[in-house]
Amino acid sequence: xxxxxxxxxxxxxxxxxxxxxxxxxxxxxxxxxxxxxxxxxxxxxxxxxxxxxxxxxxxxxxxxxxxxxxxxxxxxxxxxxxxxxxxxxxxxxxxxxxxxxxxxxxxxxxxxxx
Amino acid sequence: xxxxxxxxxxxxxxxxxxxxxxxxxxxxxxxxxxxxxxxxxxxxxxxxxxxxxxxxxxxxxxxxxxxxxxxxxxxxxxxxxxxxxxxxxxxxxxxxxxxxxxxxxxxxxx
Numbered sequence: 001x002x003x004x005x006x007x008x009x010x011x012x013x014x015x016x017x018x019x020x021x022x023x024x025x026x027x028x029x030x031x032x033x034x035x036x037x038x039x040x041x042x043x044x045x046x047x048x049x050x051x052x053x054x055x056x057x058x059x060x061x062x063x064x065x066x067x068x069x070x071x072x073x074x075x076x077x078x079x080x081x082x083x084x085x086x087x088x089x090x091x092x093x094x095x096x097x098x099x100x101x102x103x104x105x106x107x108x109x110x111x112x113x114x
Numbered sequence: 115x116x117x118x119x120x121x122x123x124x125x126x127x128x129x130x131x132x133x134x135x136x137x138x139x140x141x142x143x144x145x146x147x148x149x150x151x152x153x154x155x156x157x158x159x160x161x162x163x164x165x166x167x168x169x170x171x172x173x174x175x176x177x178x179x180x181x182x183x184x185x186x187x188x189x190x191x192x193x194x195x196x197x198x199x200x201x202x203x204x205x206x207x208x209x210x211x212x213x214x215x216x217x218x219x220x221x222x223x224x
Contacts, residue, residue, distance in 0.1 A: 032209065034211055034212070036214075041122075041216075042216060043118075043201070043214045043215060043216040043217060044158065044201075044214040045214075046211050046212075046213075049211060091155070093157055093158075095212065097209050102160060102163075103160070103212060105157040105158055105159075106157065107156070107157050108155075108156065108157045110155065
């Protein structure tokens with residue numbers, strides 16, 4: 001089936017630093033990638049939608065200058081959390097629609113900002 | 115009003131029990147419906163799609179009532195391994211974002 005490889009699985013960083021999360025489609029072309037965030041005991045909330053070769057679309061309330069999304073190729077989308085703060089600590093997960101297998105999720109990145 | 119609402123539970127049931135989860139969605143234009151399962155600290159995994167005619171996959175039965183904008187999941191003969199959070203998910207159109215409910219926690223105990 002379709003696979004989306006997400007790295008890193010977990011990361012601990014100091015407040016004020018930036019963290020890059022990568023999602024790579026391994027056996028299909030992901031023209032669209034959805035980026036979600038999940039706080040403990042809450043639902044997955046869509047942060048933004050990235051489309052290959054164009055600017056990402058951000059959901060209301062998500063700061064585009066803080067959460068930088070790049071989708072430069074058909075197999076790679078990245079999310080960079082800039083100047084991370086403890087309140088950014090969360091589970092970040094990507095998902096790409098695939099015509100054969102439906103929606104494929106990355107394995108998620110658990111970010112802890114200390 | 116949330117786009118997708120679920121009873122958070124937890125539902126604590128003994129092995130072998132039958133348990134049902136319900137979900138309502140607010141957007142009548144929603145086209146596709148799913149149940150996902152999420153284990154602690156893991157990504158969601160598709161359990162089953164939900165069709166208007168209702169569908170069954172082994173011990174799992176899903177129902178959709180478009181008029182009431184209501185989705186259900188029935189699990190028969192619960193196993194310990196069924197313990198997880200069950201997410202109700204709707205989609206306006208294929209290729210568009212998935213909208214997740216907050217999930218219903220199921221704990222199956224021996």
